[in-house]
Structures are given as structure tokens and as C-alpha cells.
Amino acid sequence: MFRGLSAFPLTPTTETDIDEASFRTLVARLAAAGVDSIGALGSTGGYAYLSREQRARAARIAVEAADGVPLVVGIGALRTAQVSALAEDAQKAGASAVLLAPMTYQALTDDEVFGLYEDVSRELSVPLCVYDNPGTTHVHFTDELHARIAHLPNVAAIKIPPLPDAPARAKARVETLRALLPDTVTIGISGDWAAATGLNAGCEAWYSVVGGLFPATALTLTRAAQDGDAARATALSERLEPLWELFRVHGSLRVMSAAAEQLGLTDRPNLPRPLRELPPPAHQKLATALTSLGLTA
């Protein structure tokens, strides 16, 4: 389940709702491209901005459009009771697995974060991926906290933020973390510019934003790393540097939103306010990058 390329599509939105038709198209493209799994309603899928009803509807659409490709559904919310309800909805929709980030408003103690995973994981009948994303949750997982959570029932994977750039340090970091986890729990990388480093360092999965719109490109990089060709994976990632630069400045969500518009796959705007689209100069820079990378169709 949590191995290889997990591609995370946008959930395009209208002013107050989700754009069902565009979302269905985005998911179906990923299934057709042969990704290993699809991650609906991740950070890129704007889960945090949608209502329970919208998320249940998006999960049902994604299961249909995924056409048999394993589907992971994000179930994060601020209140545990809401997370449990979302987990139920995702499972009813037919999700193969769920992804849970510890969203915060009040800062949480480690015991509170653990308690969230304990309360939610015990009710699941599908595997769960722990989503460690300090940039959005402001939770900083210690190794001890990762280990406690990873030993809970149904916990099957951890999605980690970018590793150190230096290959040896990245590998050491993955090995340190792996030593604390049960053998059944995989480690996956996120932060697309760190994907080649992560896969080369031994991560079993790439939770990919760029793969949500350009699955063939992300699959080529993933397969190179899986085949042990670290140099090729690194070169493929370096080629994408114009995209990574935009990701780091504007956030990958805004960049992928603009790219989806440029490809004619969504309307404009397609992000939930207060999020706004890329400023015009960045839009132009993105158009130039996509053309030079041959990513215009």
C-alpha cells in the first residue's frame, strides 16, 4: 500500500464548493498513468478547507475515478470526534487507507498527539499513514513520539518532511528512524524537491505533489530510485529545479493550482479563499518552466 509513488491531486474548488468534474478528471489521469496509489484530500487536496460533507463527496468521487488504484484519504481535523467521523466517511466511501496529520489550533503536548492517534487508530479497519508535516501543523514529532505512535494498531506508514540534502546524512536519518519502528511500518518522503534524496536514502514511498498533476514525470524518477539508479533519480530531480524553486517561494499548492489552470484542467481560480492564486509574474515564470520541461500537456 504505502510504497512507490503516491500521487496527491488538487481538489479544485468553486467559490463555496468543490469542482467535482475537474477533480474526477485529475484523479482519473493518475489512475491511467499507473501510479502506485492516489492520495486524495491531502494538504494539496485542501482537506483542511472543506466541510465534512464536501470531503465525503470528494472521497466517493475519488474512489470511483481511481478505478481500482489504491486510494488514501486524508482525515485530519482539529477535534478528535471530527477525525473519527471523517475516518468513518472515508471507509464507507471505499478508501484503501487513511492519512492523518495532527492539525492544531492550541499547541498540543506529545501526549495529546499520541492520544489523537490512539483514539482514531483503534476504530479503523484500514491502515493509517502518520502525516508529519510541521509546516502546516506546527507539531514537531520527536523520534520517541513517532515510535510510540508507530506501535499502535493499524499504523502502517509515516510520511516525513524533507531530509538533509547530503545523501549520507539523509540515509543515517532514515536508518535512525527505521530502527525505532515496527518492520511493518514504511517510511515515505514528502517535500518534492527532497524526493530523490529520500528515495535514494531508503524511503519506500514518495508522497508527491508534482505527481498529482505530472504522474509520468514522477513515476520515472520513482522507478529510477527503486531500480537503484540513484544518480539518475538525482539528475531527474535536478532537472525539475525550476519547479522546486517556485514550490519553495510560493508553496507547492499554489504552484500546482496555477499549473492545473495552465493545462486547462481546472477553472481559475480553483483554490479556496483566503488562499489566492499565484501573482502574475510567478504565473509567467511557471509557464516558462513547464514549456522548457515539456510539461504542457
Add this chain to the structure above:
Amino acid sequence: MFRGLSAFPLTPTTETDIDEASFRTLVARLAAAGVDSIGALGSTGGYAYLSREQRARAARIAVEAADGVPLVVGIGALRTAQVSALAEDAQKAGASAVLLAPMTYQALTDDEVFGLYEDVSRELSVPLCVYDNPGTTHVHFTDELHARIAHLPNVAAIKIPPLPDAPARAKARVETLRALLPDTVTIGISGDWAAATGLNAGCEAWYSVVGGLFPATALTLTRAAQDGDAARATALSERLEPLWELFRVHGSLRVMSAAAEQLGLTDRPNLPRPLRELPPPAHQKLATALTSLGLTA
């Protein structure tokens, strides 16, 4: 409206809902004590953890129980469309004003924060207080951003985080900010341990957590500062240091939740999970502090 003591009660919760009876009691106590306004569904009121329906219900209960005392209702949410819906609900319930913090999941640009206030303020028929709370929202308001927002229609107040401890520096900070704002916009302090400093420095309001449970104590401090007796206000605040210390370590919400239990005003637990109650040693420390301060009834 946004002057004097604005007292922020808890919204006690059951496992999945709000505890209506306890909430009604807490609000009625504040009205009876003669606070200048009541702030329902602030951070202390756990707004971020409640559904739209629960928040609408809490707002209606608070308006009734406030019995004519001006009521401010928190309308923060991650999506602008949700904030607009909450603003409508609050106004329908009879709120005198609304309070809006720019909640975040994806980090927001300054233009996005401004756009949120622009979209929401234009639809209001009651005044709005800008809630600057970097600890929960992770938004860091620049002075320029404060000034842009303060000039929007219906913006009537800013609720700021703690000021520098040194009185002269605190006063300078308030004066710098005030010079950027229209004359109609008041500045209020939050972070209870900084309240005396803030009021003495010229803030017109104290948005008070402790005042949500101990209104007489908070009123005495507020009135001393309003009467120009800065030394008395400072002394009254220093007396409460055992509480402030617990606030700084455990967060004011968890401490007030435990205090409400100890006073027999709510059940236990009364916080929405994943938030957990104070650990037993802190509970004991709080009991000792309340006894020594004469705050046990």
C-alpha cells in the same frame, strides 16, 4: 463596545457536543458580575474545535444568558466562505460584534490575510475585532498589515498579543501602533499576565481569559488601570502570578478548564479532544493557588 473588560468564558464540551447547561451558567455569571462585554467562542471558548451548528447554538445561548451585556462572537475558520457563514449565524443570533483570527493551515501571505478581512468585513452589519494571536494562528501581523486592515469598513478594534514587560517600551509600542490606525479603532491586550502592562500602556480593553471565570478579580484590576492607578493594577496582577505561571506552562485554556471543574461549574473532562486536562500535579498546584488567592467560589 471594545473597551474595558471583555471576559472570555470556556465553552465546556461533552465527548462530541457542547455542554449547553454549563456554558449558560458561565455566561450568566459574567453578566451578573458586570463585565463590560463577553467574548463567546474565542480561543478560550474553543471555537476552532466546534462545528458550524454547535457554534450557532452556542451563540444563541450566549446572547440569551448575557442578558443585555454586549456579546462578541468568534467567527474564525480556515475557509473564507466558512467565516462568512459563521458571521451570518452570529449576527442572526444577536451578537453585538464579531472577533476574527486568521486561522491557517497553509501559511498565508499578507495579501491573503488582508483579503480575508476584506471579504468578510464588507458583509457585516456589526463591528469586527481583529484577533492577532500568533501562538494559535502562526500569522505574524506587520504594522503595515494592521494598518491596511484597520481601515476596512466595520473594523473597530484590534486584540493584540502581550507587549514588552518594560512599561516605557510597552507604551511606545501601543503609541506606534495607534498612530497607524483610524481614531475609531481601539487596541486591546490579551495574554492575561500582560494585561496590567497593556492597560497601563494605554490599551482601551483587556480581552481576558481569567475574567471568563473570575470576573470580579479581573474587573478590579481593569478599573484600577482605568482610574489611572497603574501601581495598583500592577500589584493586582503580580498577586495573580501563581496563575500566570500555570498559564505559561500549560496554556490558559487547560488551566481555566481545570479551574472550572474545581469550582464545580463543569463536568470533567470539559475540553474537546485531542486537548486533555491538566496533569494531576498541575491540578493540585492550581487548587493550592486558587485557595491562597481566595478564588474558590
